[in-house]
Amino acid sequence: MPDFLGDGCGDRILTAASPWLRSNNGCEVRKSANGWSLVATKHFGQGDVVLEECPVMRGPSTFPWNTPEELKKSLEGQDRCVRVSEWMFASHVAFPTHSEDLWIDVDFLTNELAMFAPLDSHAADSYRAELAKIMAPSQLSETLLRGLLMGKFSSFPYGDGSDGRCLFGLLSKLNHSCYPNTVCLWPGPVSAPSAQLRAVTRIQAGEELTFSYLGNDFPLRVRSTEKRRERLFRGFEFNCCCELCEAKEPKTTGQLCKRALAFGKPPPFPKSKKEVVGGGQ
Numbered sequence: 339m340p341d342f343l344g345d346g347c348g349d350r351i352l353t354a355a356s357p358w359l360r361s362n363n364g365c366e367v368r369k370s371a372n373g374w375s376l377v378a379t380k381h382f383g384q385g386d387v388v389l390e391e392c393p394v395m396r397g398p399s400t401f402p403w404n405t406p407e408e409l410k411k412s413l414e415g416q417d418r419c420v421r422v423s424e425w426m427f428a429s430h431v432a433f434p435t436h437s438e439d440l441w442i443d444v445d446f447l448t449n450e451l452a453m454f455a456p457l458d459s460h461a462a463d464s465y466r467a468e469l470a471k472i473m474a475p476s477q478l479s480e481t482l483l484r485g486l487l488m489g490k491f492s493s494f495p496y497g498d499g500s501d502g503r504c505l506f507g508l509l510s511k512l513n514h515s516c517y518p519n520t521v522c523l524w525p526g527p528v529s530a531p532s533a534q535l536r537a538v539t540r541i542q543a544g545e546e547l548t549f550s551y552l553g554n555d556f557p558l559r560v561r562s563t564e565k566r567r568e569r570l571f572r573g574f575e576f577n578c579c580c581e582l583c584e585a586k587e588p589k590t591t592g593q594l595c596k597r598a599l600a601f602g603k604p605p606p607f608p609k610s611k612k613e614v615v616g617g618g619q
């Protein structure tokens with residue numbers, strides 16, 4: 339088990355993400371029931387900027403392989419060296435301008451960027467099992483697993499989705515909720531993407547930060563818990579355990595609409611810079 343999966347390693351993930359952080363106005367990485375998560379360390383008002391960061395890596399909108407099966411196909415008939423031409427994730431994302439013959443620094447992927455992959459997840463277990471059918475467990479298979487997980491489950495479609503995908507450090511630890519308390523905005527130009535996480539409701543210190551993986555109006559469009567879980571499992575291979583899906587008494591439509599409508603629109607701009615800059619550091 340990688341040493342950063344143990345309890346108490348949230349600070350190491352925060353440190354690993356820090357070179358790409360523009361601002362962290364009050365959040366940290368903590369272990370949760372759903373792997374690592376981002377947690378507020380101070381109170382945020384609606385519209386406040388929680389954090390801003392630049393991507394750790396960028397890539398194309400689609401990956402040549404998204405599943406171990408597709409990976410298997412791409413490896414068939416070729417030697418199994420981790421050359422960049424095979425390692426499309428790394429070639430396009432980590433080194434977009436380099437030639438096809440570049441070799442990946444395996445240590446870079448396995449040791450540094452692996453922190454940003456959901457290694458403690460159902461998807462990781464099932465992909466590891468699939469990879470074991472293709473190749474013997476090795477450093478290479480572990481590297482491939484991490485690349486698959488980062489590319490598929492931790493990266494974000496940038497802007498409207500046609501501008502490629504970005505892997506962000508801290509945002510890679512943002513869990514999904516069908517009743518989220520933040521929204522992600524993309525204020526940077528496509529040439530220099532950046533992400534801004536904004537509160538769509540009041541958030542108390544200690545509360546987990548969440549956003550909707552399936553678009554802003556997802557819970558409004560898909561009111562049935564069963565159907566939402568099905569969609570999330572199909573897209574992201576996890577059983578959603580969010581506040582809304584786990585609620586014994588379903589949230590009233592009124593409550594749901596209020597929060598959903600709030601995050602369906604860009605959140606209001608913060609009242610003054612003083613309110614959001616440096617408050618939690």
Ligand SMILES: C[S@@+](CC[C@H](N)C(=O)[O-])C[C@H]1O[C@@H](n2cnc3c(N)ncnc32)[C@H](O)[C@@H]1O
Pocket residue numbers: 372373374375454455456457458459460461491492509510511512513514515574575576577578579580
């Ligand atoms: C982008 S990662 C988020 C960070 C992740 N928890 C980690 O430890 O790296 C996405 C993964 O988090 C977990 N996850 C996120 N939201 C969840 C939710 N609402 N219910 C259950 N698992 C969730 C799933 O394992 C999913 O594949």
